Amino acid sequence: MGDRAAVVWDSALLGYDLGGDHPFNPIRLELTMRLARSLGLLDDVTTLAPEPADDPDLARAHDMPYVDAVRQAPTVGWDVGHGLGTPDNPVFDRMHAASALVVGGTLLAARVIAEGTADRAVSIAGGLHHAMRDHAAGFCVYNDCSVAISWLLDNGFERIAYIDVDVHHGDGVQAAFYDDPRVLTVSLHQHPATLWPGTGSVTELGAGAAQGTSVNIPLPPGTRDPAWQRAFHAVVPSLLGAFRPQVLVTQCGVDTHAEDPLADLSLSVDGHRATYLALRDLAERYAGGKWLATGGGGYQLLRVVPRSWTHLIAAVLDRDVDPGTRVPTEWLTTVRKVAPRADLPLTMSDGADATFDAWSGGMSDPVDAVIRDVRHAIFPLHGLDPDDPRD
Numbered sequence: 001m002g003d004r005a006a007v008v009w010d011s012a013l014l015g016y017d018l019g020g021d022h023p024f025n026p027i028r029l030e031l032t033m034r035l036a037r038s039l040g041l042l043d044d045v046t047t048l049a050p051e052p053a054d055d056p057d058l059a060r061a062h063d064m065p066y067v068d069a070v071r072q073a074p075t076v077g078w079d080v081g082h083g084l085g086t087p088d089n090p091v092f093d094r095m096h097a098a099s100a101l102v103v104g105g106t107l108l109a110a111r112v113i114a115e116g117t118a119d120r121a122v123s124i125a126g127g128l129h130h131a132m133r134d135h136a137a138g139f140c141v142y143n144d145c146s147v148a149i150s151w152l153l154d155n156g157f158e159r160i161a162y163i164d165v166d167v168h169h170g171d172g173v174q175a176a177f178y179d180d181p182r183v184l185t186v187s188l189h190q191h192p193a194t195l196w197p198g199t200g201s202v203t204e205l206g207a208g209a210a211q212g213t214s215v216n217i218p219l220p221p222g223t224r225d226p227a228w229q230r231a232f233h234a235v236v237p238s239l240l241g242a243f244r245p246q247v248l249v250t251q252c253g254v255d256t257h258a259e260d261p262l263a264d265l266s267l268s269v270d271g272h273r274a275t276y277l278a279l280r281d282l283a284e285r286y287a288g289g290k291w292l293a294t295g296g297g298g299y300q301l302l303r304v305v306p307r308s309w310t311h312l313i314a315a316v317l318d319r320d321v322d323p324g325t326r327v328p329t330e331w332l333t334t335v336r337k338v339a340p341r342a343d344l345p346l347t348m349s350d351g352a353d354a355t356f357d358a359w360s361g362g363m364s365d366p367v368d369a370v371i372r373d374v375r376h377a378i379f380p381l382h383g384l385d386p387d388d389p390r391d
């Protein structure tokens, strides 16, 4: 299946480094690729190295004065505006080049899918879903997801579904396509009243002819795998069946994990794995098999991100890793050199049960109220019955 699937990677992507003790530490990418390699997932797979996105492509999602501000920020000092130079988005050396390379990675994934050399492609460095047209936000300088979706719209795709499973609302991508009926954005996230950026309520539906193409599923803090999966499956498959996308673009942030330091959902590595397999299945069923996967948030750098995104890479490559698989000694030894006291995971599982009860119209859990609200707000706009569990 190496033929059908592409993995975008280059160690230069580690240059997107917000420095100091910023949680968005590139070690999460390095340890993921090392774990995927040590499990043999990348045997016979040629990773594709991206070029930085150029200004015309960045302009798909950003104003040029903002891009110029990013370019000049490391040399002009502290007062550059545009959300730059803040604790969340500190200025760093070669900020423009490193940020443009992340966009280039997701664009390369889009390109191989559009050209037909692969049906699936993954770039774990991508998924910077908070970046806005004229400012940086939430650790994100340029919005690679928005640029890639815009590029796909200009290169043969007329209906694109974007699914965002990061713990934070996918606000930048939603904003970019809020009035564009060609792009369905679906974000599952921790409830905006309890987490930055404070948007992503059920009532954000899309504008004008795009009413119903912005979908938000805000989940209460503490939500665990079975309820999260129930919400996902009660909303996403039906909408994809109605929308009939030609490609699935997914932001696969793993800051939903119970151990993530920045947020309060309670998912497991096993839940993440189940989600990736579900996304793959949905791409096969509803999007002609075409799936562009990116990374995103995820700040439990040693215990969570490497395992979850290794499962993501495995899913893209059809080289699924059994949850009971032992984490290779070679990887553990490497990590212990940088974190001698860390309590490292020994298998590719948290031992969590990723099964769930499908939504049946009942109200047995706080998440069921969210499911009801989302379905009532969105489903009629797609000709679906919000009260019929078969829809």
Ligand SMILES: [Zn+2]
Residues within 6 Å of the ligand: 166, 167, 168, 253, 255, 296, 297, 298
């Ligand atoms: Zn996040």
